[in-house]
Amino acid sequence: MTAEPAIDDTQFSGASGAVTPLQAIRQGFMGRCPHCGKGRMFRAFLKVADNCPACGEELHHHRADDFPAYVVIVIVGHILVPLVLGVETQFAPPYWVHMMLWPALVVVLSLALLQPVKGAIVGLQWAVGMHGFEQAKIDRAAR
Numbered sequence: 001m002t003a004e005p006a007i008d009d010t011q012f013s014g015a016s017g018a019v020t021p022l023q024a025i026r027q028g029f030m031g032r033c034p035h036c037g038k039g040r041m042f043r044a045f046l047k048v049a050d051n052c053p054a055c056g057e058e059l060h061h062h063r064a065d066d067f068p069a070y071v072v073i074v075i076v077g078h079i080l081v082p083l084v085l086g087v088e089t090q091f092a093p094p095y096w097v098h099m100m101l102w103p104a105l106v107v108v109l110s111l112a113l114l115q116p117v118k119g120a121i122v123g124l125q126w127a128v129g130m131h132g133f134e135q136a137k138i139d140r141a142a143r
């Protein structure tokens, strides 16, 4: 159904054509295709596009599942718990301030981090050839 686009890997990632796992994670975090860094990875907030619109790389193999949510929980918890404790010990604001501030920050930070973290995880899965990305990694290595 989808035509195989002609891809010149050297234009994407230097002379060797190899994308390091760190580059793939960074490009995924920015919401870009881990292969070319140009096409958008997401077709909706958390829906990964089946193929990269720029280079045609198959992205539907990812199995991020619940892992992005767990990572976001860990990150947001490590940001907010010290903040909550610091604000309480330094300023001791009334409880209504806590009730207004922290739940709102949890929601905002979680929504802000969810897509980038999912993109980074998909980039990592692509780079190391997990799940259905295995054949694409073998094909990249053969070039």
Ligand SMILES: [Zn+2]
Pocket (backbone or CB within 6 Å): 033, 034, 035, 036, 037, 038, 039, 052, 053, 054, 055, 056, 057
């Ligand atoms: Zn691409």
